[in-house]
Amino acid sequence: MNTMILDGRKISGQVLETIREDVMEFTELTGRQPGLAVIHAGSDPASAVYVKNKQKACKSVGIDFRLIDLPDTASPETILAAIDRLNEMDSCDGLLVQLPLPSPEFNENEVIHRIAVAKDVDGFHPESIGNLWSGAGIIAPCTPAGVMELLKSYGVPIAGKSAVIVGRSNIVGKPMAALLLREHATVTIAHSRSVDLPSICRQADILVAAVGKPGLLGREHIKPGSAVIDVGINRITLDNARAAWRDPDTEIGAKLAAKGFALIGDVDPLAVDGVAAWYSPVPGGVGPMTVAMLIKNTLILAKKRNGITL
Ligand code: GUN
Numbered sequence: 001m002n003t004m005i006l007d008g009r010k011i012s013g014q015v016l017e018t019i020r021e022d023v024m025e026f027t028e029l030t031g032r033q034p035g036l037a038v039i040h041a042g043s044d045p046a047s048a049v050y051v052k053n054k055q056k057a058c059k060s061v062g063i064d065f066r067l068i069d070l071p072d073t074a075s076p077e078t079i080l081a082a083i084d085r086l087n088e089m090d091s092c093d094g095l096l097v098q099l100p101l102p103s104p105e106f107n108e109n110e111v112i113h114r115i116a117v118a119k120d121v122d123g124f125h126p127e128s129i130g131n132l133w134s135g136a137g138i139i140a141p142c143t144p145a146g147v148m149e150l151l152k153s154y155g156v157p158i159a160g161k162s163a164v165i166v167g168r169s170n171i172v173g174k175p176m177a178a179l180l181l182r183e184h185a186t187v188t189i190a191h192s193r194s195v196d197l198p199s200i201c202r203q204a205d206i207l208v209a210a211v212g213k214p215g216l217l218g219r220e221h222i223k224p225g226s227a228v229i230d231v232g233i234n235r236i237t238l239d240n241a242r243a244a245w246r247d248p249d250t251e252i253g254a255k256l257a258a259k260g261f262a263l264i265g266d267v268d269p270l271a272v273d274g275v276a277a278w279y280s281p282v283p284g285g286v287g288p289m290t291v292a293m294l295i296k297n298t299l300i301l302a303k304k305r306n307g308i309t310l
Pocket residue numbers: 096097098099100122142143171
């Protein structure tokens with residue numbers, strides 16, 4: 001079987017192209033650009049890369065990007081005060097706080113609850129989550145929304161199919177279940193306590209991996225002819241890479257040899273080829289889609305706040 005690669009770079013580029021035109025229209029109508037604000041506290045290197053990517057994407061489509069960059073030592077009160085200010089600021093249409101927060105001193109729920117629902121571009125506020133599950137929402141969390149866009153772009157059948165999501169996070173696993181259910185899939189969420197994970201996963205016509213464990217899912221987890229969507233992003237080095245991944249004739253092996261590290265998903269990339277019918281790889285699959293969906297969500301909220309018909 002030929003495995004079709006779901007190319008997130010290509011599809012996200014197409015999505016951003018359409019949004020660029022809508023942003024121009026918004027700017028002409030309102031006399032200002034749509035605005036996205038990101039609060040980033042701390043020095044987590046992965047978060048810094050994600051924030052940079054968000055900034056680049058905003059710039060490329062004409063969205064005004066405002067970064068509130070705070071040190072590791074920022075207090076919860078400082079972050080809450082920044083949220084309050086941006087909630088009130090008319091030029092800010094979308095607002096998010098980059099997670100994880102810098103220390104256990106922070107109450108993540110308190111921070112998320114403080115964001116105005118009308119500006120909740122991540123869709124993490126409890127009211128946004130309720131709207132997502134009840135079908136009343138106008139946006140969905142960016143990563144699962146990106147997965148849906150990828151599946152639809154490549155015509156992967158969803159209605160009536162069995163979907164298994166591995167991972168139950170608030171950011172990916174749970175909202176992913178809501179979106180697949182909305183499209184009439186039969187949905188299972190599996191997690192670290194699930195008994196006999198391989199046999200659960202082998203039922204999946206659509207398998208979504210979002211656990212953050214490099215190469216956790218292998219050949220024994222994949223139903224032939226299925227769609228495998230890898231959401232994990234894990235950094236591996238020569239020290240902790242499996243022997244098969246170090247083979248310099250493979251893409252990962254070549255990267256490991258050249259740089260000493262490589263990014264790998266939750267699915268063993270060597271297990272998918274010729275088995276799955278569709279495969280969203282790491283990198284170049286869901287990652288770029290997440291950013292495109294953030295931009296799309298910003299525009300949707302900007303239009304809603306300004307009374308522009310969706
Ligand atoms: N950290 C990892 N993914 C995300 C995301 O989608 N939104 C926010 N705010 N933080 C994240």
